[in-house]
Amino acid sequence: MTDSLRVGLIGSGFLARTRARCWARVHGVAVERAAVASSARAKADEFAARTGFGRGLSVDELLAEESIDLVDLCVPNRVHRELTERAAAAGKHVLCTKPLAAYWGQGLGDDASAESVAAVDRQDMYLRALADANAMVEACGAAGVKLFYGENWIFAPAVQRAAQLQAASNGLLLEMRGWESHSGSHSPYSKDWRHTGGGALLRLGAHPIGAMLWLKRREGLRRRGTPTVVTSVTAEVADPTASAILDGARTAVATGWKGVESWGMAVLHFDDGTRGTVFGSDLMLGGMQSHLSLMGSDHRFECALSPHDQLRAYAPDDGTFGSEYVMEKVDGQAGWSTPLPDEDWSSGQQGLLQAVAEDLTADREPRCSGALGLDVTRIVYAAYVSAAEGRRVELED
Ligand SMILES: NC(=O)C1=CN([C@@H]2O[C@H](COP(=O)(O)OP(=O)(O)OC[C@H]3O[C@@H](n4cnc5c(N)ncnc54)[C@H](OP(=O)(O)O)[C@@H]3O)[C@@H](O)[C@H]2O)C=CC1
Numbered sequence: 001m002t003d004s005l006r007v008g009l010i011g012s013g014f015l016a017r018t019r020a021r022c023w024a025r026v027h028g029v030a031v032e033r034a035a036v037a038s039s040a041r042a043k044a045d046e047f048a049a050r051t052g053f054g055r056g057l058s059v060d061e062l063l064a065e066e067s068i069d070l071v072d073l074c075v076p077n078r079v080h081r082e083l084t085e086r087a088a089a090a091g092k093h094v095l096c097t098k099p100l101a102a103y104w105g106q107g108l109g110d111d112a113s114a115e116s117v118a119a120v121d122r123q124d125m126y127l128r129a130l131a132d133a134n135a136m137v138e139a140c141g142a143a144g145v146k147l148f149y150g151e152n153w154i155f156a157p158a159v160q161r162a163a164q165l166q167a168a169s170n171g172l173l174l175e176m177r178g179w180e181s182h183s184g185s186h187s188p189y190s191k192d193w194r195h196t197g198g199g200a201l202l203r204l205g206a207h208p209i210g211a212m213l214w215l216k217r218r219e220g221l222r223r224r225g226t227p228t229v230v231t232s233v234t235a236e237v238a239d240p241t242a243s244a245i246l247d248g249a250r251t252a253v254a255t256g257w258k259g260v261e262s263w264g265m266a267v268l269h270f271d272d273g274t275r276g277t278v279f280g281s282d283l284m285l286g287g288m289q290s291h292l293s294l295m296g297s298d299h300r301f302e303c304a305l306s307p308h309d310q311l312r313a314y315a316p317d318d319g320t321f322g323s324e325y326v327m328e329k330v331d332g333q334a335g336w337s338t339p340l341p342d343e344d345w346s347s348g349q350q351g352l353l354q355a356v357a358e359d360l361t362a363d364r365e366p367r368c369s370g371a372l373g374l375d376v377t378r379i380v381y382a383a384y385v386s387a388a389e390g391r392r393v394e395l396e397d
């Protein structure tokens with residue numbers, strides 16, 4: 001048991017910026033923001049200077065830095081496995097963001113096109129992605145380091161409080177509905193199977209899937225002494241922006257997806273007969289929409305992660321509030337808006353890092369572990385099989 005933690009960050013993009021803010025606010029554990037590495041050393045130096053996150057290093061240097069305890073991976077899905085294995089081999093604990101693993105063209109060669117990756121049979125994708133997720137869990141186990149799965153939804157205060165109230169009720173969660181949606185990712189990697197390994201269902205739907213698995217697992221353990229798990233999945237995916245009819249129409253949502261879906265839905269069938277329905281969509285204007293509805297036998301919760309209306313603002317024009325930020329994926333200020341008072345808190349990013357720091361320094365089981373990430377990967381790729389083959393997929397398949 002220690003009370004300090006030295007963190008190395010890999011990546012200097014969107015998530016890395018969020019993590020840099022959140023690591024600075026962890027309390028009760030002395031977190032040293034030791035170093036950052038990115039695809040290029042210059043980017044790491046610039047990130048360190050801008051955010052105050054230690055110093056810039058190359059990835060090799062960061063992994064060789066003996067004093068770093070935990071590596072926080074904020075890099076495209078394509079490199080999650082490789083960097084997790086390298087960090088574990090270097091004796092470092094790992095926090096890997098969602099999705100834990102993905103199919104981005106393993107086995108096709110470095111020059112495979114986005115189209116050839118997209119054409120791979122979904123069963124093969126399922127097996128490859130799952131093999132990677134398993135390998136990550138095993139590598140960390142063999143090295144004796146912890147693998148944390150970075151699912152922020154679980155630590156959103158709204159979800160945490162709902163889970164606490166649910167535990168206090170007698171009720172059973174009968175139906176859950178969750179979605180994360182916006183109008184298209186900022187990341188150029190996200191449009192391409194070769195980097196992301198899927199579309200909206202993987203990139204956005206992974207969040208509600210993670211939260212649902214976590215909630216039903218807890219509920220099962222509490223009510224019947226065994227985790228409630230998903231046994232089969234039914235799903236649909238599509239890219240409605242590829243429609244020729246869209247040509248010439250005014251379009252504010254992202255377009256140009258390279259074979260990945262911009263919309264996906266999956267029905268999770270739990271072994272107690274209850275259901276979870278998940279949506280991931282890049283077709284929803286109006287900023288980040290993250291919501292979880294929990295319909296219990298004697299209760300109901302509406303967890304509004306984003307937006308929520310703790311603060312509503314009106315501005316006659318863009319620029320009324322200077323260059324102030326409103327919320328994720330909202331660029332303008334004009335009209336009514338919902339500036340989130342503390343987005344890192346309400347999204348659960350802050351709570352996630354607090355939990356990682358506490359679990360590591362207390363040397364206890366991660367509250368959000370690689371095993372959960374593995375299950376999410378399994379469900380997403382089973383969903384892709386279901387969507388491709390038009391059938392319900394049993395997870396033993
Ligand atoms: N709520 C959440 O939990 C969120 C999770 N994510 C996840 O975070 C990951 C990154 O996404 P995001 O931050 O949006 O993407 P960005 O494109 O904004 O950032 C990715 C970063 O990784 C760097 N990078 C790419 N390849 C390597 C490599 N081999 N070694 C070191 N650095 C590398 C990139 O450098 P360069 O720009 O030079 O290529 C860039 O700095 C994804 O897995 C995504 O799913 C993302 C957003 C939110």
Ligand SMILES: O=C1CO[C@H](CO)[C@@H](O)[C@@H]1O
Nearest residue numbers: 184185186187190203204
């Ligand atoms: O939460 C999120 C917000 O959007 C990003 C880009 O689509 C996702 O990668 C991420 O998981």
